[in-house]
Amino acid sequence: MVRAPCCDKMGLKKGPWTPEEDQILVSYILKHGHENWRALPKQAGLLRCGKSCRLRWINYLRPDIKRGNFTxxxxxxxxxxxxxxxxxxxxxxxxxxxxxxxxxxxxxxxxxxxxxxxxxxxxxxxxxxxxxxxxxxxxxxxxxxxxxxxxxxxxxxxxxxxxxDQKEVDNIKADNMVDSLQCLPKIDESFWSDNSSTLPLNFEAVADGYRSQVPMFSVDHIMVAHKNLDDDSMEFWYELFIKAGGEGDSIEQL
DNA sequence: AAGACTGACAACCGCACCTTT
DNA sequence: AAAAGGTGCGGTTGTCAGTCT
Structure with missing residues (x-):
């Protein structure tokens, strides 16, 4: 099967992402998730191909990414x-x-x-x-x-x-995923009312769970999910969160 | 001071696999 | 069963900042 590269379409931007594009992408994903990468850029109003959006999110914008030097x-x-x-x-x-x-x-x-x-x-x-x-x-x-x-x-x-045996390797992969997911708390009402210090930092999963169960983000939840972020990052995410339709107090008030 | 070189990392490309129709 | 479309992966390239000459 031959497939034309997705970025061959006229008018699609390539190269480094601007802060504005990042903001649009993060804001869109926080609000709607990323069920269909191909359709996402159009729906979000980005002049990028889905592949580029996916890569940017996975490699750079995902909030649970550890930045900085490797130990x-x-x-x-x-x-x-x-x-x-x-x-x-x-x-x-x-x-x-x-x-x-x-x-x-x-x-x-x-x-x-x-x-x-x-x-x-x-x-x-x-x-x-x-x-x-x-x-x-x-x-x-x-x-x-x-x-x-x-x-x-x-x-x-x-x-x-x-x-x-590729199948067994895949099983190990799957086990790893299960291990990761088991680190996450069960997302129910008590989760959102309990700011336990042992909560995970996998914001994507938290956000997905939250989107499916609760109608609107609250800033407390962002704080919980991002408790390892520095002030600047926190502010950045808070602004996006508000733009994505979140509600809550300002960071300074927390 | 300026051009060349190098290292680090973000981003792209093509392919293969998976899922859906 | 086969075609079509979506996604993930690994290799490669492009860009930029820092260093060297």
Whole structure:
């Protein structure tokens, strides 16, 4: 089946997104969700293709995205998973909540691949001598082939990919999704009246649940969903929230 | 000071898979 | 069962800021 690229249509904008476009997209998704990416730009009044909107939302605008530097632990996880899974960035991203496949892919190509290469060219006595560990503190550890030293989930993935059984890999993916969803609270009335500090930060899921169950956002819910945001980000999201039809007090009053 | 180079990251493209008709 | 359309994924490119010469 041959399909014309969706952006070939005349008049569709390409390239970097402007803050105005971001605002339109976020505001639209907060209000209506994203059931149909292809139809979304037209309905939202954006001169972009659906694919571009989806990418922008997933890689940049989604509120549950962790911005900023990767920790050493994150980097080690990526290296280990890459060792097991290869370039399956979305599967790797599923293991790192808040990180996107694109971000991980970029980090791999710009930092980790290079660093791993440097590490692998180090003499064996540097790699193997425990006393030299401090000297190479910033270097990622080479993943062990021993299953004893690999987290159970990793050895599981390893054994599955070794057999090349795609179905089982997909099952693991699905399990990861289930794990993520289990971290979310049940969204009912008590959820919205209880500002528990253990609430998750997956705003997309929270918003989806909220949209389907409650008629209008309240600023308390945004605060709950975004309790990890700094003041500037909070203000940004609050403005969008109000534009999307939300109701509530100003941030300063909370 | 200015042009060249490099690294980081956002965004695009094409393909494959999945779902719907 | 097959065609059509939508979505997700991975590879690649484009852009921009910082550094070097």
């Amino acid at each position: 050493l632990e994150d980097e080690e996880t990526i290296i280990q998973l890459h060792e097991k899974l290869g370039n399956r960035w979305s599967t790797i991203a599923a293991k790192l909540p808040g990180r996107t496949d694109n971000e991980i892919k970029n980090v791999w190509h710009t930092h980790l691949k290079k660093r791993l290469k440097q590490y692998q060219t180090k003499p064996d006595y540097v790699k193997n001598n425990p006393k030299s560990k401090n000297k190479i503190k910033s270097e990622p550890s080479i993943p062990s082939q021993s299953s004893d030293e690999v987290p159970s989930s990793l050895s599981e993935v390893s054994s599955i990919t070794d057999t090349g």
